[in-house]
Amino acid sequence: xxxxMLLGLAVTGAACGAGGGDVSFDAAAIDAIGVDAPPPGExxxxxxxxxxxxxxxxxxxxxxxxxxxxxxxxxxxxRMRFVFYGRVAVxxxxxxxxxxxxxxxxxxxxxxxxxxxxxCVAPEVCEPYPDYASAGALTWDGLRGAPLxxxxxxxxxxxxxxxxxVDAFADDAAVTVTAAGAEVPAFTITAGGVVPLATxxxxxxxxxxxxxxxxxxxxxxxxAAPGDPELRVRxxxxxxxxxxxxxxxxxxxxxxxxxxxxTIPAAMIDAFPRTAHLEACEGSDCPASTITRYRRxxxxxxxxxxxxxxxxxxxxxxxxx
Numbered sequence: 001x002x003x004x005m006l007l008g009l010a011v012t013g014a015a016c017g018a019g020g021g022d023v024s025f026d027a028a029a030i031d032a033i034g035v036d037a038p039p040p041g042e043x044x045x046x047x048x049x050x051x052x053x054x055x056x057x058x059x060x061x062x063x064x065x066x067x068x069x070x071x072x073x074x075x076x077x078x079r080m081r082f083v084f085y086g087r088v089a090v091x092x093x094x095x096x097x098x099x100x101x102x103x104x105x106x107x108x109x110x111x112x113x114x115x116x117x118x119x120c121v122a123p124e125v126c127e128p129y130p131d132y133a134s135a136g137a138l139t140w141d142g143l144r145g146a147p148l149x150x151x152x153x154x155x156x157x158x159x160x161x162x163x164x165x166v167d168a169f170a171d172d173a174a175v176t177v178t179a180a181g182a183e184v185p186a187f188t189i190t191a192g193g194v195v196p197l198a199t200x201x202x203x204x205x206x207x208x209x210x211x212x213x214x215x216x217x218x219x220x221x222x223x224a225a226p227g228d229p230e231l232r233v234r235x236x237x238x239x240x241x242x243x244x245x246x247x248x249x250x251x252x253x254x255x256x257x258x259x260x261x262x263t264i265p266a267a268m269i270d271a272f273p274r275t276a277h278l279e280a281c282e283g284s285d286c287p288a289s290t291i292t293r294y295r296r297x298x299x300x301x302x303x304x305x306x307x308x309x310x311x312x313x314x315x316x317x318x319x320x321x
Contacts, residue, residue: 025049027303030077035298035305041229043102043255044296049077051184051304052133054177055084056140057292058168060197060314067168069140069148071157071177073184075133077304079121085287089156091130092247093121098268103235103254105268108247132156135187135301136180142173142190152182169193175310184301189308191297194231195224197312201291204316208277209237209289211269211320219291223260230295231258234311237318238287239275248287249273258293269320277317288315 026049033048052073059066072082072089080091094106116126134152141147144165150157169175173193179186202220203209211217225231237252250273256262278286294311 025077030304033305035300037230037296037298041257043104044232044234045104045253045255046081049079049304050074050082050307051077051301052135052306053082053084054138054189054306054308056143056168056175056177056308056310057313058166058196058311060312061199065166067159067164067166069150069157069159069164069168071135071138071150072155073133073135073301073306075131075183076128078127078130079125080127080130082307087158087160089158092251093119093127094247094251095122098271100265100267102256102262103252103264103268105271106251106253107271108242108249133183135184135306136182138180139178140175141178142175142193143169169310171195173310175308177308179301179306184306187299187301187306189297189299189306191308191310192230192295193310194293194295194312197291197293197314198222199314201314201316204291204314207316209316209318211237211264211272211275211318213270213272213320214266215269216263216266217269218261218263220261221291223258224293226257226259229257232256232294232296233258233262234292234294235262235264235290236292237264237272237289239273239318239320240278241287272320275318275320277319289318290315 030049038044054071056069070084080093083090083092094108096104097107098105111120111123113120113124113126118128121127132155139149171193174190176190178188235254239248239250241248252268254262290313292311292313294309296309298305298307
């Protein structure tokens with residue numbers, strides 16, 4: 001089912017909150033997250049407080065189509081998730097409502113804070129309204145061809161046009177990102193390259209994944225190196241949002257070792273809201289879903305982690321009747 005819509009221009013963040021009061025951050029929560037990857041075999045989810053996220057993605061498909069480098073930073077650690085769609089960066093604040101195995105369900109639920117001068121992101125958890133910070137010039141090394149340097153826009157970093165070759169990095173590359181430093185202090189992170197994600201990925205067909213409910217759904221692909229604990233596959237199943245610039249009604253996130261199969265539990269699919277295949281929107285207003293083979297590393301930047309993700313990503317749409 002394909003429904004075509006045209007919405008307005010994309011925004012880089014949206015928030016609403018009320019009331020007065022101070023916003024504070026839990027240093028112990030930041031320390032508990034640290035900068036290390038989770039133990040082998042455990043899913044990595046965007047939990048706790050983080051300073052920012054940097055990504056380098058080759059887009060997978062029958063033939064590679066593009067490669068993107070982008071980054072987004074917060075002036076303070078945040079519990080929100082850093083999310084990229086094409087060349088738009090946003091922060092989302094859905095709450096986790098279910099977890100099973102390698103997957104979790106996030107839903108956009110009304111929450112209450114008795115005193116909040118910013119955004120109430122969970123019961124009695126208040127954060128400042130989403131804001132953006134510069135880390136100075138960002139330089140990517142270890143790419144095919146010359147290094148790439150990006151300067152910040154007022155909100156985020158994104159490569160444009162032909163700044164990156166379609167095949168941006170070698171399978172065994174060591175990709176290093178160096179930030180010159182500004183509001184976010186200088187840092188350097190290195191993560192390895194990945195073998196491109198081969199298509200098709202079942203049961204995705206004609207750029208659609210149908211979730212009819214009542215049964216598990218297993219995604220399958222050709223594993224690159226099943227014995228490599230650092231090589232992982234991440235799935236983001238996005239529901240539609242309720243208006244321009246708003247968070248998605250729900251997200252299913254799954255993260256597992258690259259073994260060639262990943263199962264989404266029936267209970268999460270049954271709880272997932274009706275979702276249509278929407279096209280011709282701007283930025284994040286018509287959310288596509290993704291499956292990504294990736295490697296990840298992190299570095300400390302001003303007392304909180306910044307993540308670097310290097311991957312190969314396939315984009316598709318979800319239909320949930």
